[in-house]
Amino acid sequence: MTTLHLRVGFMPLVDCALVVLAKDEGFAEAEGLNLELVREVSWSNLRDKLNVRLFDAAHMLGPAAIAATLGIGGVKAPMAAPMALNRDGAAITLSLRRFEELSRLAEGDLSDTAVSARALAAMVARRSASGLPPLTFAAVFGFSTHTYLLGEWLEKAGLRLGEDIRFEVVPPPQTVEALASGRIDGFCAGAPWNSAAVAAGIGAMVHASVDLRRNCHDKVLAWRADDVQKRPAAVSKLGAAILKASAWACRPENVSRMAYHLSAPDRLALPAELIERILHGELLQGDDRPTRRIGQFIRFDREALRPDPDDADWVLAGMERAGQVVATPQMRDAAREVLLSASFGSILASIGDQPIV
Amino acid sequence: MQVTPKERLEGMAPNLRILIVDANQIRAAIIEEGLREAGYDQLIRVTATTGLVAAIETHDPDVVVIDLEDPSRDALADMFLVSRHVRRPITMFVDQSDLASIEAAVEAGVSAYIVDGLKKERMQPILQTCISRFNAFRKLREELEEARSQLEDRKIIDRAKGIVMRLKGLSEDEAYALMRRTAMNEKRKLVDIAHSLITAAEMLK
Numbered sequence: 381m382t383t384l385h386l387r388v389g390f391m392p393l394v395d396c397a398l399v400v401l402a403k404d405e406g407f408a409e410a411e412g413l414n415l416e417l418v419r420e421v422s423w424s425n426l427r428d429k430l431n432v433r434l435f436d437a438a439h440m441l442g443p444a445a446i447a448a449t450l451g452i453g454g455v456k457a458p459m460a461a462p463m464a465l466n467r468d469g470a471a472i473t474l475s476l477r478r479f480e481e482l483s484r485l486a487e488g489d490l491s492d493t494a495v496s497a498r499a500l501a502a503m504v505a506r507r508s509a510s511g512l513p514p515l516t517f518a519a520v521f522g523f524s525t526h527t528y529l530l531g532e533w534l535e536k537a538g539l540r541l542g543e544d545i546r547f548e549v550v551p552p553p554q555t556v557e558a559l560a561s562g563r564i565d566g567f568c569a570g571a572p573w574n575s576a577a578v579a580a581g582i583g584a585m586v587h588a589s590v591d592l593r594r595n596c597h598d599k600v601l602a603w604r605a606d607d608v609q610k611r612p613a614a615v616s617k618l619g620a621a622i623l624k625a626s627a628w629a630c631r632p633e634n635v636s637r638m639a640y641h642l643s644a645p646d647r648l649a650l651p652a653e654l655i656e657r658i659l660h661g662e663l664l665q666g667d668d669r670p671t672r673r674i675g676q677f678i679r680f681d682r683e684a685l686r687p688d689p690d691d692a693d694w695v696l697a698g699m700e701r702a703g704q705v706v707a708t709p710q711m712r713d714a715a716r717e718v719l720l721s722a723s724f725g726s727i728l729a730s731i732g733d734q735p736i737v
Numbered sequence: 738m739q740v741t742p743k744e745r746l747e748g749m750a751p752n753l754r755i756l757i758v759d760a761n762q763i764r765a766a767i768i769e770e771g772l773r774e775a776g777y778d779q780l781i782r783v784t785a786t787t788g789l790v791a792a793i794e795t796h797d798p799d800v801v802v803i804d805l806e807d808p809s810r811d812a813l814a815d816m817f818l819v820s821r822h823v824r825r826p827i828t829m830f831v832d833q834s835d836l837a838s839i840e841a842a843v844e845a846g847v848s849a850y851i852v853d854g855l856k857k858e859r860m861q862p863i864l865q866t867c868i869s870r871f872n873a874f875r876k877l878r879e880e881l882e883e884a885r886s887q888l889e890d891r892k893i894i895d896r897a898k899g900i901v902m903r904l905k906g907l908s909e910d911e912a913y914a915l916m917r918r919t920a921m922n923e924k925r926k927l928v929d930i931a932h933s934l935i936t937a938a939e940m941l942k
Contacts, residue, residue, distance in 0.1 A: 424810040424829075428848065432840040453818050454828030522815035549815040551808045704818065 384614060385414045389426045390439035392419055392648045393552055394571035394658055395466040395599045397638060398680060399439050401625035404641040408621040415621070419646060422551060423521045430604060431457035436611075437618060439465060440602035443695045446715045447523035449605065452705050460608040461600035462615055462723035463622060463685045468596050469678030470526055470589035471574035471663065472533065474566035475559050478503070478515070479584035479667055493591050497537035504544050517541065518550040518558060518567040525589075525598045526568040528698025532592055541702060559583050570598070571658045571678060572650060577666075579654060584666035588674055595679075597691035600719070608723060619727030622685070629680045635659045687719035753855075754779040755863065756798035758789065760807060764874045768802065771870040775862060790816060797824055800860065801850040802867050805843065817850060826853040830860055838864060845871040890928040897931035900938045 386408075390396040399417065402408045408415035418435070420426050426438040427448050442464070448457040474482060485502040488495040504515065519526035531541045541547050550558045555573045558564045560582045567573075568589075577583030589596050601622065608615055628634055639656035642648050648655065657664070661677040692715035696707045705711070755777055759765040765782050772780055783792045789809060793801070793816075803810060817827040830849040831839055838861065842848060845868045851860055894916070901912035916934075920927045 421806055421808040422810040424814055424848075425805060428805070428843050432836070432843045434843060453814060455831050456833065521811050522818055547815075549812040551811055554808060 383412055383414045384617065385416065386436045386614060386618060387416045387418060387434070388437045388439070388618075389418045389420045389429055389435040391423065391426065391552060392650075393439075393573075393599075394642060394648070394655060394678060395469055396439045396647075397629060397642055398465050398622045398625045398685075399601070400641055400647055401629055401638060402618070402621040405625060405628055407624040407628070408618065410624075411617040411621045413617055413621060415618075417646075423524075426602075427455065427457055427459075430459070430602060431455075433604070436603070436607070436614065438602050440600055441521055441524045442597050442600045442691060442719070443523040443525060443528065443698065444521055445600055445602045446692060446695050446718050447699070447704075449718050450705075450711055450714055452699070453523065458605035459602045459718060460605040460720050460723070461602050461687050461718055462608060462720045462727060463601050463619055464597070464687055464719075465599040465601055465622070465680075465685070467598055467679040467684040468588075468590050468594070468676065469598060470529060470568060470570050470596070471585050472530065472566060472568045472587045472589075473555075473559070473574045473577050473583040473585050473666075475562070475564075476582060476584055476667060478565045479586065482586065483667070490586070491591070493533060493587060494536050496586055497533055497535075497539070500534070501537035501539055501544075504539060514544065514546050515565040516546040516548055516563070518548045518555065518564045518569075520550065520552050520555070520567075520569050522549055522702075522704065523699070525596060526570070527702055528695065529589055529592055529596070530568045531698055531701045533587065535701065547702075556580055556582065572648070572654055575654055575658055575664045576650065578664040581666075584669075585663060585672075588663060588672075588677060590674060590677065595684075597688070597694060600687065605718075608720065612726075615723065616727055616730045619724070620731045623682060623727065623731055626680050626682055626685055686724050687721050689716035689719045689721060692716040692719055752779070753777060753800055753859065753863070754781070754796060754798045755800045755802060756781045756783060756792060756796055758783050758801060758803040758807065758809075758813075760784055760804065761874075764804070764871070767874050768867055768870045771866045772863065775866050777863070789813065794824075799852050799855055800830075800863055801827065802863070803848055803850070805846040805848050810848065813850065827851065828853065830864065832857050832860075835861075838868075841868050846875070847871045890931075893928055893935065894931045897934040900934055904938075 388399055390399055403415045403417055423441060423444050426440055429435045430438045445459040445461055447453050448455060449459050481503055482499045483490060486495055486499040490496050517530055519530060534541050539545060548564060552569050552573050555567045555569050556577045559577055574585050578585055603615060629638055636656055639652045639659055642655050643650055643652035661674045663672045663674060665672050696712060696715055699705045700707055755772060757765050757768050762784055769780050769782055781796045827850050830851045842864055847867045849864055898912045901907060901915060916930055917927060920930045
């Protein structure tokens, strides 16, 4: 079997796990792939390097792949996602000080997103009445699951992100520092950055993404749209390796090894224990609250990887709420076409009856 | 009379304000010098990305050149998307009609943002200058790295040679010849053999 060399870019987040496992547990090699993984510093870089073929595929925010395909934000780089890489797994964290304020203002159970949103609205109103600067929330990219989740949360109390609360983009590894320095008051990001902020003693988790939305669209495996047509073998082999990694990752006895792979210096470069707790659905909450246990906090199972064109509708709605675009029917069609459910079907068929080890 | 490239450019190039964002001060200086030579004289250098918004508001640049590996690219893109942060809309410079130069830029590790309405043709020489300066800087750094590692290797080989001389009572040339022969026979690098010798000598101390 001839070996096919593939370069795949990723961002240091727990949800890059299946790409990392495809390499580190030998699933890619078994498919005849020589997989080279490259850690990146920005989603812009992932997009640009995929676009000029410095990468064959990339761990990508679904909304970023849709934005690039539609050319929103100035760069047009058509992409296609034959599979997702995870669902769920994000959380919203506030600085300890803001969390304490929120707790005091809450009328009811803070774990209810409507209660927490109303408390937030009260905080916003108080600040404005006393002439204090508006709060600043951050997400990891403008076109992201996290921006739209923040938007959904705020909407519950009639607040708008970017108007009532300032919005900033902070790369995932810098969220903790930005929160510590007071530059931002809170952020929504993927694992492990919420737990990292809590572990550092500077933040408290308000909500996991599953509180706002279950089965939430997140990262995808993005290819150049034309490559999905032109390189079916590469797409199918990498897809098969990732499906096998998914089956492996779902076995409880493999969780600590998975955490070990992700903790490596050229992957997330964070303590394995921190990552393992998250994979077990044990979330640090901070502010003297006990660890919260969430069943399926982050999903890597096969069904989670099936791209769902309906997710594109949610993404466009989020973009509209954030004022990023006024969507046309043509945009909706083009966005739905990014999430290639048919392609996922053929990858599934390609592994056919093969036993999954 | 001969017209220098600089003089030729001076007629068309200037009056563009260029903001150079690079945490690496040496590279930023190299880029600035390149652009100045090409006839651009309104150059602003920013090394700390924390003050980026303020710098853009103050200087109102026509062009922003940024290191591709700077983590603040995502924040910059968002800032430009929400144009109320900046006086004039800015977008990333991607000329779909000239994919080759965009590829060259990404490979060199530079990206550029331009204000809306700036002619593509005016951007090309700036981008080309930045690409060649980025590449020149990388080459410089690689050469420096190589020189540094050669020096390191040399020190290790010298130490190992000393051990062989002392233990086997050989001259410097003989010790070196023995090490080279061993490396060739084992198909290993001389410096690896030297490393093994030093490790072994330390264990047997």
